[in-house]
Amino acid sequence: MPLFRQSDHPPAPTGVHKTALSVNINKVALLRNTRHIDIPSVLRAAELCLEAGAQGITVHPRPDERHIRPDDVYELAALMKDWPDREFNIEGNPFQNLMGFVRDLTARGLPLHQCTFVPDSEDQFTSDHGWSFPADADRLQPLIEQAHARSVRVSLFMDPVAEAMAAVKAVGADRVEFYTESYARASSGTERSEALGRFASAARAAAALGLGINAGHDLNRDNLTAFLRSVPGVQEVSIGHALIADALELGYTATVKDYLRRIDEAFAVTT
Structure with missing residues (x-):
């Protein structure tokens, strides 16, 4: 049961947070799956993050169901109907199980705003590389068209x-x-500066072509502000592992608000 009635939901922040924060709740499901009593609740985690001001929820349901399970996806999509100004994003490999969720959710009339195509193998520990072009182009194009036919935005x-x-x-x-991750793992100031330069260059190239820009993987409270200050045009960050780890100490509400504050700091005008 929702914690709040729809009329009680605060609107998504507007005009303040220049980059949207989508909370990846996979790690809540990973902890839940170590027992059989549905604790902690994936739905409650999502709702508390939304109530704290997160602009979206992200999940990455892998075929082995190590964390997010199919039932979670449908229950979260149903929850998102109560938050019409927020976004639901599903990540995954479109050659595994992702497109099944895209077809099923849209056929049921459930919200799905974005699907993020990730080139993970079925047993991969975590995402660790992007798509390769031109090698992957012919395989990806028809699946992108399928998502578009269902009015779902596609991010690669x-x-x-x-x-x-x-x-x-x-x-x-x-x-x-x-x-x-190459930015998050940079150990020296020089390495970090070089990494930021690569991301900034790629972001400018993407923007010049009319592509939207998202970012994610090992962004955290310590490195998020500097990234957003250096990389232009980032519309959304998807943050899971670090945010959920912080929430174990601070709670969901305080953690989400602090990440939103770090985003604000990136866009603050200094004199």
């Missing part, structure tokens, strides 16, 4: 390679989601 998980953005545009994708 990509490494920060400026030269690849034209191929992403040509294949029909709406956005890229930059895989940000």
